[in-house]
Structure formats: structure tokens, C-alpha cells
Amino acid sequence: MAVDEKTVAEVAHLARLQIDGELVSEYAREMSNVLALAETMNDIDTSDVEPMAHPTHAVQRLRDDAVTETNQREAFQQCAPSVEAGYYLVPQVIE
Amino acid sequence: MHTHSIAAIRRHLSNGDYSSKELCAHLLARIKQLNETNNAFIEITEKEALSAAEQADNTRASGGAASLLGVPLAHKDIFCTKHVRTSCGSKMLKNFVPPYDATVVDKLAASGAITLGKTNMDEFAMGSSNENSHFGSVANPWDNARVPGGSSGGSAAAVAARMVPATTGTDTGGSIRQPAAFCGITGIKPTYGRVSRYGMVAFASSLDQGGPMATTAEDCALLLESMAGFDERDSTSIDQPVDQYSAELNRSLDGLRVGLPRQYFSSDLDAPIADALQQAIEELTRLGVSFVEVDLKNQSLAVPAYYVVAPAECSSNLSRFDGVRYGHRCDGPVDLEDLYKRSRAEGFGREVKRRILIGTYALSAGYYDAYYLKAQKVRNLISQDFTQAFENVDVILGPTTPTPAFKQGENSDDPVAMYLNDIFTIPANLAGLPALSAPCGFVEGLPVGLQLIGNYFDEARLLNIAHQFQQVTDWHLQMPADIRA
Amino acid sequence: MQWETVIGLEIHAQLATKSKIFSASSTDFGAEPNTQANAVDLGMPGVLPVLNREAVHMAIKFALATDADIGYRSVFARKNYFYPDLPKGYQISQMSLPIVGRGSVDVTLDDGAVKKVGLTRAHLEEDAGKSVHDAWQGQTGVDLNRAGTPLLEIVSEPDMRSAKEAVAYARKIHSIVRYIEICDGNMQEGSFRCDANVSVRLSGEKEFGTRAEIKNVNSFRFLERAINFEVERQIDILESGGEVIQETRLYDADKDETRSMRSKEEANDYRYFPDPDLLPVVVEQSLVEQLKQTLPELPEARKARLMQELKLPEYDAAVITADKATADFFESALDASGCTAKLASTWVTGELFSRLNKDGLDLSESPVDVERFSGLLARMHDNTISGKIAKQVLDQMWGSGSTADEVIDQEGLRQISDSSEIEKMIDDVIATNPSQVEEYRAGKEKLLAYFVGQVMKASRGKANPGQLNELLKQKLNS
């Protein structure tokens, strides 16, 4: 399916990516090409095929319910762009 | 001593021919010098390395004998390293210093290995040329005008240039094998779940797998023994004992049945590469291997399926890079939306954004079934093809890449052309199978690789075959002219 | 026009595990911001989720308690959206294959009728963090301590037809999760949160009307008020020819109204897909059997047993079994005191509860524990004290830590059951009230109460009321 600029804008919004100007049309063209490649999958009928999400057939292992983590706030917040009083700060969120 | 393999280094260290500190100092000097031209390293951890090497020497003096004690190596910058910047080749993580180690980093350190630095890579492991790095592209040591392959391009170039005897890499669609082939070295992508993904920055979680890159299969075996194993911090890691890969290298290949996929040897394959493979087949035949044709009939759909599944997973995996808790944050965001959109747009490069967009689209309402679900079904068919093939053969052999290393800039305008480079490597990722690339010849002075794909957890056999091949060939010993000097 | 209300609830019950659903951080409430958020909770690069066994077990217990289908193979999916309190940019939840499938609960309504409410599903998911909006100028602070706390999201069928029914259902679920000890039910701390999907339609209509979702109501009282407000709002819109729009609304308790939450509304394309970091969760039948053994007697069964074995009236049985702690307290008190079920029930739900209510205490915080309370019941049962005196004794026990016997002895409150002593007091009263005696004997039988009162007063309330009645009648009629 050919992707138009409006679709690029919508998808870019969902993905929270600022995409401006002529890049929108470039992405539209590139996405269309990749999707055209993907559409070659339509050459085969997969109606009876199970989707495969994992390459192994293993099942989820379960962890014991134990608290083994200690407070490492300082270490984690060392690389945070904006922190105050232990909180991560972002521009005001209006609810 | 920079040409020594890990196997040789272990002997020399234990004989006292040189110390780990001497070796590391020598290599660090080379790294600093050669990095000017090939840009294989993003980070050189000289101080930490020398002090660790000294400590390793002391440990050895007091009787320590961990398998990789004092052995230098470098990590792809996708593996989190405590207190050492882990950028993943991205502006997004330009200032990210993790307070934790990846399991692979932990395990290799526990085996005594010394980390000399972090190697360059395509941003977030997305690419086949290492041209998508925020820290600049990497030159192929065989021809500086050519790409080293990707995404583990820095890791491959570093080994090829003998800056370090071995490196770690990750392989989501061929990112260990393709650069190994382009740079004339050996690399193995293990079975999905064999090596822990904990602390390895995720690209496509159901495809990503870490593995070793080195000059020889023997070195890969030694490294993989330390890297592999169950990790309770990774739910997809498999709880199964690790084979002693190095102990099985010398098994005879007599009677082994190897499959040649009809689809891999079609008329499309570059004639010189086909010739190199033919020679390898003859060599292996002399070692007692028999060859049969196998049918991987959905092979042509592997690239299309991959370029839906991998972007879909990446679009979600990379949502955490939002400029809130770590990573790049734009200047003066006017509101939350602006913070997200500009931080991400500025922090991610072109290819990463392209894949996020494709993946977001493939998962979005109305397109999920047509793209994502379809790709998962095709993935199953591709996996079934392998299951059937392995009913008749022990291993599958084919080319690693359709061409030798291409020129920088050659494929950068056309993502689809670039993606088709991964045509032979992607199927093993989709199926989760182990696969190895080893040097098997040269085309116009550029190395080419053969690929071995094994059944689940059959890494030992892949390494065994490659090792036996390397006992009777010397492709893996070739070095670029200026490196040899 | 006759309108019908249609309500379905989504309840988020915080599971009472020690550690988070996918990490080994503590789930304790009230810690300093971001001190209980580890690399996994913060969504740091490269780190991975590992599922907490206890959360899975708790979900299965819920399935067993609500007669629901168990998802023997369930799958975690990612719900993708950007929000500062959602560190990974996606919430790990379950979509097409939840761990709990269809079930139902019986809900007793105000008029005593029992209504079966269908459960659509219940799934495991991780909670988000918390945002603090008012502490900084133009900035919001994010605390991720709560991120990764295990939740069981319990989704009902749109079976409720009034706010009262919805509240009765929510209370029922609250009671069940507390019974089986998978959730502490603390609504102030957000351990039990209700979202209500509300729509209205003309009576007799088959199709549902457009619904609004009211988010995060944190008390039963507010739930009722929020739904009632929303129903009124929708009816007003429809009756004035407008159209209800599908949206998320927030209940403002201060203004007693719901209002649109446009910020959460836009671009609801969550792009669910199976989480590649987690494998399918497979539940073995043997585990289900094992968990079945650990389940306590559930409210319905317990209520039936109390009615049948103890002949407790339905109302008493319902009140007592609505909460496991109450029922446990009741049964222990009954056993230890040897009193009648009715006496224990009246005293637990009456005198004990009214004192707890007054002091704003939970049963677990009661100043009079079950042992001392039993002692009080025992003294009433063996006629050592009357009910009236018992209230006085309980008041003194409340503040002192004394046992009933200690209070009774100290205060000399032992009931007078010596008939000669009572007779003597009756004789005195008769002697000092000749005119009333005359009136009584002339047929004004109402005056009996007057004489009882006088004798009681003389005994300082300690005369055994049964004996006193008996003897008084004998004397007056002789």
C-alpha cells in the first residue's frame, strides 16, 4: 500500500517523532517501498498457519515473589535530564 | 603479538611469554593508532583495561586460571557496561552511562577477560553497513572505501585489523555474520535463548542474539563457552547446560550430511561467491562430508517478513527513549508532546526513524493483520522449512552474503536494496537457529564468507565444522596488507 | 420517555505480592519517590521482565473464586502509548489470551434479590507510576515507585442496570479479593480502583447506547454518585436531541460531577502485540488443584453455612460474611464464648462496629480483640451481666485493655440473680408506689414497665431482667 504524507504524519504522531518539511514525502516514499516489499508475502496463502511470536517453544518461567532490589535512585538518576527532590521532571501535564 | 588468536594468547600468558598488561598496552596503542582511520571503536577504556590486566596478571601469579584470564577483547556498544558510556551508536544515548552490566559483559569478566573498549555499530543495531552510526562510519580494513558490514561493523573491523583478538556482537538479521564475512573473520549467532539478552539494548527482542566474533572458530568456541548460559533475568533465555564447544572442535566430520538449499545457490548468486563456496564444498567433501540439496521454499519471503517483524518490535522497544529518565532531551520543550517529539527526532538517526515508522504502521489499527500477523505466519512457514530440512541433514551450508563488502554510500539511498543484503542471514534469525560465518575465499581482494546454519543448540557442530575447515584452509589467517606489516 | 441505564465495570485490584510483577522491587506503599523503582521498573535500556509466580497464583485463585474459566495458556501483550508515568512507552498487559476467562458472581441487591453478574475476563498487567502536578511551576514530577505493581484487571459484562447495582457488584468483588487474600482492598491507597462504563438507552431498546468511561473512582460512595451524575448527564443530552460521545471522563468528588479527560482521549491506537520479552504462561491442572486447596470458604458458602448451621437470619449472615475478617472474628468469638449465634452477631455488627466506626478504625485495629470480646459475650450468655450493663463494660474495656471480668469485678456490675434479693427490692417498690399498684391491678398493665424501671434503678441496672419480670408479675398479680 502506498503511504501518503497524511499517513506519515499520523504514524509519526503515534510514534512521537517530529518530522517536518520534505522529509515527510521522503519517508512516505521509503515506507511505501518497504511495504511493497512486505506485500510480496501476499503471494502465499497463510490462512491455516499459526502466527509465530517466538522462535522457541519454551514457556514463561516464573520468579519467586521476593524483594531483592535495594534503593539505587541516585545511580539511576545520574543520567536523567531533569530531576528534583527525587522526581523526574517533565513539562506540565494537564489532566 | 596482536596477530595472536585467543588460543595462542592463553598459551603465551600461561607460559609467561608476555603479561596481560603488556599485551593490552600493545593492543591499546594499536587501537588508538588505527582508530584514526577505521573508527572501529567508540570508546577506549585504557585506564580500566590496564588496571584490570594488571590484576589478571596478579591473579595468574597466585594460581588463578579462569578460562579467559587476562585475554583482551572489546564489546559492541550495544552491551551495557557499568560506569562506561553505552551509546548503542546513537545520539540518543550519547551521554548514557549505565549503572549495570549486561549479563554477557558480566560473564566474560567473570571468565577473566579484559575489556579494551566499546566498538562502533549501526545505531541501535539497525543497518548492514555501519554507516548509520552517530559516531561515524567504520572503514573495512581490507579496503577503507568499503563498509565493514553491520550492524556489528566496529566489532568485525576491530578483529580484522587485529586491534583486539575478539569482540562481542549481536545478530538480529545477520549483524554478526554479515560483517564477519565482509571483514574476513569468524562469527557465530547462537540459538535464540542461548546467550542472555539482559543488558543488551533491544532492537527486535524475538530476533536479537549476542555472540562472539574472532579470527577463528576455535576462539569463537572459547568465548561462547563463557558467554552462553541460562540467565534468570532473561525470560527467553533457555535453561539448558552449555556444551563444551572447544572440546568438540576436533571431532571427525566423516559421515556428516550437509544440506545445500536450492534457493541459496540460484543463478542470482554472484558467480565468484558461488565459486568460493564450491571450493569450500570440495574441501569439506575431502573431510568426509556428504552434500544433499534441501528445499527452503519460503526463503524469498524471509526478508519481507523480517522487515515487518523487526521494525514492529523496534517501534515498541525504542519507545522508552523519550527524554524523561535518560537519553537525549531537546532544548526548551514547550510542552510534553514537544519534549517527546523533538527529543526523539533529534536523538534518533534516519534509519532508526524509518524503522520506527514502518513498525508503528504495521502494528496500527487496520494494518496489524495484513502486515504484522501475516509476517508472523510467514515466519512460522520459514521455521517449518528448516524443521523439514533438518530431518534429512545435520547442517545447512550456503553463502553469508550475496556480494562482498560494498562501497560506502553505495546503498544508502535505497533502503530496500540495503535490506536485501540480509537475504541469506535473516532466515536463521526468524527461526531462532544458530548460524556461523567463516571466511572461505576472496573476490577481487575482498573476503567472502560461508554460512553454516545448525539445528537448535547445535552450536558445537557448527564450530566443529568451521574449525576442521580452518585446519585445512588458511582464509581465516589472511590479513589486510597494511595490518600484516 | 423511560430510560434504562447500562453499566459495566473494570476494576483494577492491586495484587498483594511483596515484589513487583516483573521485577524484584518492593510494592510497599508510601516510600520516597523513585526509591522503589529498579532498572526494570524504570525501563532502562536492555533490561528485561521476569514474571512473579505469586501474581499468577493470585489470578488463578480469583478464577476459582468466581467460577471463571482459567486461561491455561495466556499471553502478555504490549499496550503502546506515551505518558510520563509509563516508563517503557508501553504497558505490559494481556489482550487476546487473558489468564482468567468468563465467570460470574452472585450479587445480593438492597431488596434481597440475587443477581448474577457476568465477568468477561480478568487479566494481569503492570501498574503505571504517579504524576505530581502541583509541586512545581509548569512542571510535572514523576514517581515510578508504583510502576510495575501487579494488577488484576477484572472486567464485567454490561449487566448492571443502576448505580446501586454497580456498587453492590463492586462491593462483592471487593469482598472476594479480600477473602482470598489477593488484594488488601485499600481504596484510599488505590489498591482497588473502579472504572465504570456507563450508557443509557430507551427501555426495550436492544442496542446499547454510546458509553462514557468514568476513570479511577476511589470509593463506593463516589462510584454511586459518579454513575448517577453521568446517567443524568447523558439523559439530558439525549432528551435535548444531542448525542453522547464516547470518551473518558473523570469524576470530581468536590464538584460531584464528571468531566471529559481529553488529554487521554486522542489517538487511542494502542498497537497491542505479543510481548516478545515474555513467553506464553502455561498453567498446569495440578497447580490449579493445589491452589483450590488453599482457598478459604467463600462468602456465599459461608453465608449459607451460617444460616443453616447457626440459624442466623439472612441479613446478619450477609453482613458478617461480607468481609472475611468480620466473619473470622464472629466465628472465633462464637466458639470462644459459647454464646448464641444471634447474640454474637448482634454484638459484632452492632456494638463493636458502631464503636469502630466512631473511632474510624478497622476491625484489625480494634482496641478490644476477639479474645476479650468473647469474654464479654460469655458474661452476657451466662447472665453475669445484662446487655445494658455489657455496653457499659465494653466502653470501659475500649479504653483500658481490661478484660470483661476485670471491669465487672472492679465496678461491681455482676448481675443480681438471687431471687430473694430481687424480691426484696420488688417489695420495696410495691410498698412505696401504692397508687400505681392499684391502677395496675385495675387493668392498666402498661405500668409493668414502670415497675421494672423502678426495680432496675434500685439495683443499679444489675437485676437479672428475666427474673425480675417473672417475679414482678407474680407479686403484682398475687
Ligand SMILES: [Mg+2]
Ligand atoms: Mg481497561
Ligand SMILES: [Zn+2]
Ligand atoms: Zn488496566
